[in-house]
Amino acid sequence: MPQLMATAVEVNPSGTAVVYADAAGAIGSLSYAELDDRSTRLARLLIDRGIGPEDLVAVGIPRSIDSVVAVWAVAKTGAGFVPVDPNYPADRVEHMVKDSGAVLGLTVQRVHDELPGQVPWLSVDGDELARRLEQYPAEPVTYADRLRQLRAEHPAYVIYTSGSTGLPKGVVVTQAGLSSFCDEQRERYRVTNTSRTLHFASPSFDASVLELLLALGGS
Template sequence: MTRTARVRPTRTRRGPHIPTLPQLLATAVEANPGGLAVTVADADRSLAALSYAELDERSNRLARLLITRGIGPEDLVAVGIRRSLESVVAVWAVAKTGAGFVPVDPNYPADRVQHMIADSRAVLGLTVADTREVLPTTLPWLELDTEEIAAAAQGYPAEPVTNADRARPLRAE
């Protein structure tokens, strides 16, 4: 008696689709590109604002700059910027690279900031010129409001960042 082998299809459970943070951000932009994404009152009480489309474009450009520096999934980037438009752009840009961000309050004591950076093993920091002096020198920092960094970021496309652009693929798991 000859037996023949049969290949039976396996049944796997597929859970619900878990979106990545960049996908959630893209959804917000698609839903309301002209809508107000962030507003910040300056010290003189003047308001600065960005629409979702503007925030998306600025963060895509900065994300691409970070990607060229090797930043991607599994990396951590310190964000040492007080609440501002720049801080929101920085967090969005880091998320779009697939990296995680470590929020660093420049008002914290220096030893606490140093411990946070060392403990997190952040590979890069983002800041602005008026905050740079209070941040530790043990980490390379990009000052986002300098002409050099602003011009470099402006030189990158504003199109959405994809896995093909990232240093490594980003997966929800």
């Protein structure tokens, strides 16, 4: 996944990567280069906190620019992300965080207090964190920067089943095959760098990752 992101930035650095309108109607956007910059700084902070390949990081952020930045940042460390929808029932969220073995969580201030306390949560939109991120360079994270070697069999993300027949179970999706999946989506849906993908699925639904990967395959 980190290589797919790096390629998307290289191919279309000035292209629009994500557009978001908040509840008040204010519209924000990031180019691929800006998304790369922000996520790299956050990735370097996570690496300093000991996050790397084979670790899992919960991402408890509603769909937004912040949620995309967080997913990119976790991927760049080589760790896997566990998408957590803060709107889910509290006991389900608690189960996903605990059962996954996530060692850290990323969130935003407005939902921070609603999330379970099994892991420490960093609010990516906090002023204190923003000041800390300014101290990190935006140069691409290299293999040498990561705490451990990233391998194809390492987790890219963990998605939990609906739990309709019992307790939700985590499904580990490895790094292997993501490139082929992006290629298949680009061909099947005829995605180009002028296409727009609507990110509408719940963060905890597997289709949410498909939507994010569409924006990589067509950059």
